[in-house]
Amino acid sequence: MPRRRSLMLLGVLWMSCVSTPHISAPAGKPSSQPSGGGVSLPVLFNDNLFIVQPTTREGMTLALFTATGGGLFIQQESATQLGLERTSKDLTGAGATDWVRLPDFQPGAWIPAPEMGEGLLPVAPMPIQEGTFGDGVLGSPWFSGRVWTFDYPGEKLWLRAAGDLPVVEARHRVSLGFRSAYARDAAPQHPRIQVRVDGEVLDLVLDTGSVVWLSESARKALADERTTGRAASVISHSLYERWHQRHPDWRVIEEGDANVPGAVLIEVPRIELAGHEVGPVWFATRHDETFTQYSELFMDKPVAGALGGNALKFFRVTLDYVQAVAVFER
Template sequence: MNLPTLAVLLSVAGASPEARPSVQRLPARLVEGTFFARPVTRSGRTLNLYTDTGGGLWLTQAVAQELKLPTRTEAQGEEKREVLTALPEFRPGQGIPAPLEGTFGVMPKQEGSPVPAGWDGMLGQEWFAGRVWTFDYPRGQLLLHAKAPPMEGTHVVPLGFRVGKDGKRETAFARIQVQVDGEPLDLLFDTGAQTRLTADAAKALKVAAGERATSFITKSVAERWRSRHPDWRYVEAAEAGTGAPMIQVPHLSVAGHEVGPVWFTLRPDRAFHEYMAQWMDKPTEGALGGSALHYFRITVDYPGARALFER
């Protein structure tokens, strides 16, 4: 997931660096607890880009071909992949910035492709790296800051990032600590954590079926919660496709706030103890996603490795 540096710079919303405001609202909308960036190209094509601080960086092959975007092939280990060498030009005031780190991969269309219908791409951890962002869930706004605003007090929390022997940050997957049932838990800060509910699960949760924001927790932690609190709501086979259960915790503490309830979708321990651990500074027990984040306005200072949670 750690990709080479993008050589092509794209102006933010079509403005020169000198003209950029200190805080800029990006074209985006909040859909079922997840932010989608909605930049508009010069030709009038609106892109629907899933934003995911715990995900990758790519556009679909269909969009790359439709917009005639230039690409090249590069080595990735023993394999090769297609990447963009330039992004489309956007209309003034309706664009998004290029990543400071990494390149956009091109996601080929394959039979049984995991790309949901309507997605044109994903803006993942490399897109967020090196900048300061505000995820304003109550207002449904995604903001980009020219520099970090004042951030201090009990509602500011440190973020952990994996660094190499040279002290340089290797990824932008952020670790954040929360408390549930008096127990500290290290989680991935994951604005893109999402599940697809079955019809029965949607009925139990009293929401519409389909994709919606969630948080993730390892099976072992969920089992510990259930043994201590058999009264906590638990929905079997809640997730379409995987059959994963969901558990609702009544309260969660983060950055000096206590909020709840919060739904978690279960994941095998190895998903975080082994797989995600490759890119984290330490193993985590799951991911903090929109089912918890929707209570807050969150400013994330990636260079400063900290986040401010406001209500």
């Protein structure tokens, strides 16, 4: 794919804008406020990944992959099956594309819609990994400007009111880095978080949708009878080489990701995150250039990888995009 076309596609998927919803208002939203703060959204929790499953008033249930480090789109076929009216607009500066509004949902199976970009979602210009992303992806443009709790132990995703954060010790509340401060018309935000591994502070994308597809050799080596596609954390190859040189005893699986030739899996015994020590955590390698380009486009400073659900699974994680903070509860 030519570079210009590739960047336009990134723009369609990653540069759509949304803003803060009004939690008390939208039609079709459940009126109850479940205990634990906010509204519990309909989700399928699958191997530390959250797939949102709203149901339309006509009874069609969607499967929308969520990723705080990803983009925003709906699949072409899904938009057609739902009978959504398409509008051709250039809302991202990447060229005109088709946009649609989410359908009306049943009160007990509701999700919020984007408020920016005239309340529209871009239609993917081509089918994109339907087996992984289902009917589409709800990424950083959907999360931006809101407060969320990813309850991994409880297998729930909560939409909270503005400023509603759990009370924890100060060391369990950490700052998030964003490319720019949140504003109603700002670009979507990809959260950067710091972790410590082997005494080194690392800047990583906090990406709840980071995924690895285990190769056959990796499945045999792990022998855990879990799914092949699962939540993962990833790092640059150069960082992996540093770790492997310092700790040759850390477990390594060559050619561990079926979708990324040459990818290596390395098991880190412990990581330090928001005043907690957790582990072990497996990381999959990616080419250094992957994070160089990603950092240039979406981050406030360079990142060396992404922290995914296999590291977040120990916590109930609340992300406040407006205040740029994250709260971690064991």
